[in-house]
Amino acid sequence: MTKTTKGPGSKTPAAPRGLEVRLRTARGRTTTQQGWLQRQLNDPYVRAAQAQGWRSRAAFKLMELDDRYSLIHRGSRIIDLGAAPGGWSQVAVKRGCGAIVGVDLLEIPSVTGVRFIHGDFMDPDMPDRLRAELGGPADLVMSDMAPNTTGHTMTDHVRIVALAELALDFALQTLAPGGSFIAKVLQGGSEKQLLDPMKRAFASVRHAKPPASRKDSSEMYVVAKGFRHTPGSVVRT
Template identity: 65%
Template sequence: MAKPPARPPTRQLADRLRSAKGRTIGSQRWLERQLNDPYVKEAKARGLRSRAAFKLEQMDDRYHLLKPGTRVVDLGAAPGGWTQVALARGAGRVVGIDLLVVDQIPGAVMIQGDFQDAEAEHRVLAALDGQADLVMSDMAPNTTGHNATDHLRIMALAEIALDFAGRVLAPGGGFVAKVLAGGSEKDFLATLKRDFVAVRHAKPPASRKDSAELYVVATGFRGAARGN
């Protein structure tokens, strides 16, 4: 896959939607934003399943998370955009898991299940044929509009993703997970700093400016530190 442009794809003349009977103002605005979004256009042109794929590409460009032969687990993989990027950038084995059914992606193993279940974790490790080099999560809960509640919900997802990573990562491995503005919770960040050599917060250019999302990027897993 060709290296993505340093700047967002050039916006074409704005696409407009005609008002449709029964469509709410909110849904009309969302659809217009989607059609006018240059990343949505570029994702469609490149056959990527989501605009979120560009976020992983941009973080990989900066932090070099994906290397030839890397074993990758994509938590909450639907619809599969991050899995596509991992494969295109040379990952050796990619296993995606989601509660939803995800259409298969050539070269990857897509599993329907809850990664918190021991049986599902066993299936992931069997498909990897070894420990993971990178665990990544773009999971986000349904938002309520209440900032404190939404922050707690997304941090809960990040924490269970980190717990999973601590069991399956090989020493030196990496971890990427979505959080919200305000950074990571103190205990969560302390665990990351204990277990990884480097911990950073990132907001890739493809993340919408009006979005509160951030990503935590941790590299250099200290496997022995957890006593696993």
């Protein structure tokens, strides 16, 4: 398959200068809510996403990861786990994928070229269902999923790694040989039970923090490439 050229908006948005927006009133918001809204209003990625028609600023994270690791290829088949609100699926279509299916517990407004399924990716029949929708095994399984945070660092770390493990198990059932997998994790090191099976199943496994990921956020991504069939994986053709 041929790698596509960089899609629109792949460059890092310029930071605003002297244009900081400040909230005029709290309007019953908590301090945390006020801080989040203030940050959104002054985030260049949020502004760029709105201007360019992306569903969320997270679209830039996938573009930056793709620019670095060459994950999306023309004609490739892709599964987007936890796809809401649809930003990553938008990027995949813009960059020339052949087919993409997204699944989420939330309803997602339609995106041209994307088949969204309202459901739980952990349902036993979902791997076969999504493969059927794609017309074969996936070339890329991507997950930007994250559980609701508790504010307790260790608890949040364990929960997001557990979610990434579930996404990995799904990928092992649906990827074509040579395929790739992306999942969100948190800084502080991914757990051994996640990395060990990934290293056995893929030719390369790396951690990455794209520039669009906020500096004050502990989120990172694990990027695995070169899926190979192992005794512990399930590969259906």
